[in-house]
Every structure is written in C-alpha cells, then in structure tokens.
Amino acid sequence: MEEAENVSAKFSQAAETAPAPTNTRNTGPGRLLIAVYAIFAISATARAGYQILTKFSEAPLAYLLSAFAAVVYVVATVSLAKPGRTAFKVSVVAVLVELVGVLVVGALSVFDAVNFPHETVWSLFGRGYGFIPLLLPILGLIWLYRRRPTPSV
Amino acid sequence: MDAYFYIILVVGLLSTVICAVAGILKKAPNDTTILSVAAVELSLLVYLVGSIIRVASGEQIAGEPWEFWGYLLTALILPIGAVYWSILERTRWSNFVLAAVGVTALVMAARMNQIWY
Numbered sequence: 587m588e589e590a591e592n593v594s595a596k597f598s599q600a601a602e603t604a605p606a607p608t609n610t611r612n613t614g615p616g617r618l619l620i621a622v623y624a625i626f627a628i629s630a631t632a633r634a635g636y637q638i639l640t641k642f643s644e645a646p647l648a649y650l651l652s653a654f655a656a657v658v659y660v661v662a663t664v665s666l667a668k669p670g671r672t673a674f675k676v677s678v679v680a681v682l683v684e685l686v687g688v689l690v691v692g693a694l695s696v697f698d699a700v701n702f703p704h705e706t707v708w709s710l711f712g713r714g715y716g717f718i719p720l721l722l723p724i725l726g727l728i729w730l731y732r733r734r735p736t737p738s739v
Numbered sequence: 740m741d742a743y744f745y746i747i748l749v750v751g752l753l754s755t756v757i758c759a760v761a762g763i764l765k766k767a768p769n770d771t772t773i774l775s776v777a778a779v780e781l782s783l784l785v786y787l788v789g790s791i792i793r794v795a796s797g798e799q800i801a802g803e804p805w806e807f808w809g810y811l812l813t814a815l816i817l818p819i820g821a822v823y824w825s826i827l828e829r830t831r832w833s834n835f836v837l838a839a840v841g842v843t844a845l846v847m848a849a850r851m852n853q854i855w856y
Contacts, residue, residue, distance in 0.1 A: 614832050621824060621836040625843055628813060636806060 611674070611733045612667050619729055622722060623663040626715075630656035630707050637705065645705065651691060652706045658684050659707075662726070671735050678730055685723035688712055692720070740852050743786040747848040750782045755841030762834035768825045776837050779844050780818040786848070787811055790855075802854035810854070814847045 612620060634652035642649055658680055665676035692711035712719030754775035761772045790811065794800070800807050821840045825833035 613828055614830055616832075617824065617828055617830075618832050618835045618839070621821065621839055624820075625817075625839065632809060632813065636803075636809075640803070 620666050627659035627663045630659050655707045681723045681726040688719050744848050744852045746782045750778050751841035751845040754779050755838045758834045758838035762831045765831045767829040768833045776818045807854045810851045
C-alpha cells in the first residue's frame, strides 16, 4: 500500500507538470481488480462460447446474454489496464453496463425463470460465482472514482 | 471427486491462505508466495499427466472431452499469468492476485471432476 501510494503521489505530481496522461488505475489494488476481471473475462467467454456452440437453441436469449456479459468483461479488463482518459471513460461505461446487467438479469432470472435459466454469469445476481459479479462493478466504480483523471486545464 | 481434486483442494487452499496472509501483512510477493503458486501449477500438471494416461489407457470422459481439456489448459495458464502480473509490480496487492489463483484452480478442478464423471 505504501508503495502504491508513493507511486500515485509521484504520478499526480507528474500530472501537474506534464500534460501527458499517466495511469494510476493499474497499480496497487487496481492490479487485483484487473486480475479478477481477467478471470471473469476468460470464464465468461469460455462459457458463452461453449453454450452457443453446443446448445444455443435451448435458451437463445440467455446465451446471447452470456456472450454480451463476456464482451463487457473483456472490455472492462482491457480498459482498466490501459492508461489514458479514453480508457477511463470506456472503463466507467463498461463497469456501469456490468452493474445494470447484473441487476437486471439477476432480477429477471428470479421472476422469469423460463426465459432466463440460471445459466449466465449474472443469473441470480451472480450467485453461481459467489456473488462476485455483483460486488465487482461496485468495487470497480469506487476504484474508478478514487482514481479519476484530474480535470484538464 | 477423485484424488486429483483433493490434491488441488489442499494445495490451492494452502496457497491462497499463504498469499492472502502475506498480502494482509503488507508483504510484496516473495519466494514463499510464488512457490506456493508454483505448487498449484505442479498439482495441475499432475492432473494433466494423470488425465492423459487415463484417456490413453481407455478411460472415457463422461462429459464433453474438449470442455474438460479446455478447463485444464486454462487452469494451467492461470498461475503463470498471475505470477507474471504480480512480479511486474511487487506490492502487497500482487499477493492478493496470487491468492486468487488457488481458489480459482480449486473451482475449476471441481468443474473438471464433474465433467469427467
């Protein structure tokens, strides 16, 4: 933590003098966040790919949602790891979409179990994955807020 | 659940505890935490070799074979990726990244067991 704070302190000093955007989002706790996002990106992609290739006709809507979730996780992982303002904005959008997705799909899977079999990452608010899909966007937003870029002069 | 699963259960949980404790103690990744992740990789390699021998000697995988091998190969890549990611920045947080490997390997081994039987 001390090291991470030192690094961010250096970065913020540098940001005051140099116009080039520096990345403080992929250090310290951010590395853990990115690692967890990467695990979800891999597992969601593999799961969606498997569902679509083998049993797409059983529940097309749920499996398309799986694929959509996978894309969101991949975008979030990459944009969190990349420096710059554009990547920051992309991260915010991806994490917000993820939060809305897990809430909407979670609710739908409770109330409409026919169209939403419990087979997407976001079903039942991510219960099959230890509710990490629900926690992750909240932690992601907190992290992005704490490391938001300084307003450009 | 077979012996391969229980090996990964023990090694994975041990590695997660070692790495998480090191992270809580504000330590950067060191030989102990990296070696504990290496032990997870080793037990996954044992699973790989054992599975190849079992398939070669005529045993059938009950589920989709390519799903099983997909899980196993992905699990094998995880510890390497985590160690690489953690030595790029040696802070306590990297130990939490390493801690994630053990539990993830454990969950994946459980799924591999389900597919096999």
